[in-house]
Amino acid sequence: MGHLISAAAVVDVDVDLEPGWVEVEDGLITASGTGAPPRDPDEHHDGILAPGLIDAQINGAYGADFAVATDEEWERIVDELAATGVTAIAPTFITAPVEDLAEQLRGYRRQRARLAGRPGATRLLGAHVEGPFIAAACKGAHDESFLVDPTAERIDALLAAGGADLGYVTLAPERVGAIEAIQRLVAAGVRVSIGHSDADDVTATRAVDAGATLVTHLYNAQRGLRHRDGGVVGVALTDPRLTPGLIADLHHVDPIALQVAFASAGDRVMLVTDDLSTFGMPPGRYELGGARVVIDEGQPARRDDGTIAGAAVRLDTCIANVVRHAGVDVATAIRAASTVPAHALGAPELGTLAPGTPADLVVLDPLELRVTAAWVDGRRAG
Template sequence: MTADVTRLAGARLVLPGGVVEDGRLAFSGTTISEIGGEGAPGELDLTGYTVVPGFVDLHVHGGGGASYASGSAEEALTAARTHLEHGTTTTIASTVTGEIDEVCRQAAVLSELVEDGVLAGVHFEGPFISPGRCGAHRPDLLRDPDPALVRKLVDAARGTARMVTLAPELPGGLESVRMLADLGVIAAVGHTDSDYAKALEAIEAGATVATHLFNAMPGIQHRAPGPIVALLEDERVTVELINDGVHLHPSVLDLAYGTAGAGRVALITDAMGAAGMGDGLYPLGPLQVRVQDGVARLVEGDSIAGSTLTLDVAFQRSVLVNKLSLAQTVQSVSTTPAALLGLAGTTGSLTVGHHADLAILDSQTYDLVAVVRRGEWIKGAERFSRAV
């Protein structure tokens, strides 16, 4: 049986080769089947809207009042669905620092959702991080990155571990980076007190990601450039940035783009359970977080505790506040993170044969209005009229 074809017309399409006005795109089953072509009866009129590939989030802890660190498949499904409704069609589940055995249990639950196609993998953030840069992680549960312990977490994810954040200056840090690289798991430098030289050593050992660059690491000083400069200047490293207007001043984000370029920037949310919700109290692993005016901080200590960001807002801010081009923004919110995860052949661009993962935005305000994942309308289909 041939799958039904859905045809979109009149849209601005952000394609790998550039932006096309008044474009046409069709999807059949779960994949994009055609870009361009002639008009056809029954196509949906998307005049005034912009179609971009669905967003890819490398670093997210929860949403919709739910947490990936809960150990509950139901909560994980809620978190994934919340971000899906905000345009994130490919998502990694990030854990937080906890007892090793408990994090292993969480990973086992999350791995089943990866196998079911709900999630794209598991990211372990903690416990192998610096006590001096732990942020919203419980200091008493932190551990040195002993390769055996790091391997225990990776093995608990049953082949679904995609990234481990660690502080390379800690005992076992560089050995663990090498081990992760050998296993095909991304080693990310983050929550670190490393200096410039140690960050370079980590990169040479195989680290390829900077976990939320600028946040939870030493700042740049003129005689002590620290890890930020090392991570920004090396073309092998993809840098995560949180564009919520809280974690980074817009000029700092501009600096990162000017140094690394859109091809090495992955916009992330680092969202916790309050994403998609209102102010209030929320758990973040074993800690309590208070969200006030959309800003998440620990109840004890007042540290920023992740974000309430969704990637549609990050996209909108990138275009309207930072004045990035549509092509640059799509690169950072879809193409670059998809490639980092090894998904460039199916995900991250509007390409025939790729998954029909679409985010549809108002062309003036860049508000998200509709989402398609694997050819299924998640929301917004009723907004568009059909051509006769």
């Protein structure tokens, strides 16, 4: 007989805030349902029981950048992040020389194997390489001197280095060779995200036709919606084949733009943090992909020129922000940080409370929507 957890409300793939329960045994959900549990629960929560949260774009945390993190820093991140309800992540490695990115991917493969099954710790999904195949006009905080076209040789170098641990690549489809690169990546089982791009809607749609399925931080560092050119934003909001990531920290995207995103793309929107090493740290100077950034109290990180460079926000805060400031219903907001990224990243066994799936769970306070408890593989985080 497994460990039975009940809650005043449950959010699942097709469940919107109904009383319910799950039973957990040997790291898996063995049974789940709505209404009264089949027996007295081993523990009951007055909050919202939901699948574990998944962050599809995060550069680091707790003072460490994934590109240069030590073994001890990786351990601290996966241990402490799980307690915030983020039970799985796709670590992001930003623009750098291709040979450096290849080395970072090789290092990540070692970390992912080493940390697999760490009790109660955030699980590591396929890595996200953001650049260097992006547009100079939309580089954001990326180093322009490292930007290059996605030649077959460069793509093959990343594929060889990342292997099955490379999850997705962000690129600008207007770069020379980008459409062929998308096809090459997709054929190798790697997802492609449109981002840091000044592409018009025709070019963005060509990228989707070639196999791109994601959009990196919707609105930010990409051509916006114009009345005679939908741009990347227009395609992201209207093409059902795309999952747009959205940084809902209220700095990167205005509340009205959040409303537009959910009103247009609905259950396709994926909440991400784009957190840096600054997450969980006091104001000060930190590193992003080798560049120095500064964070002031209550503000996102910025480079010395004032450019926003990632965030320092909890994923459950993003959920609360779209509920409070964009009028999104609670169940949709929670799924945007759990079920949607699970499917977008090719991990449909996550983001659900279905029997037979990993017991990655969270409980959120029903008023504040802040995570109060979390489990990874049925083991309590924190």
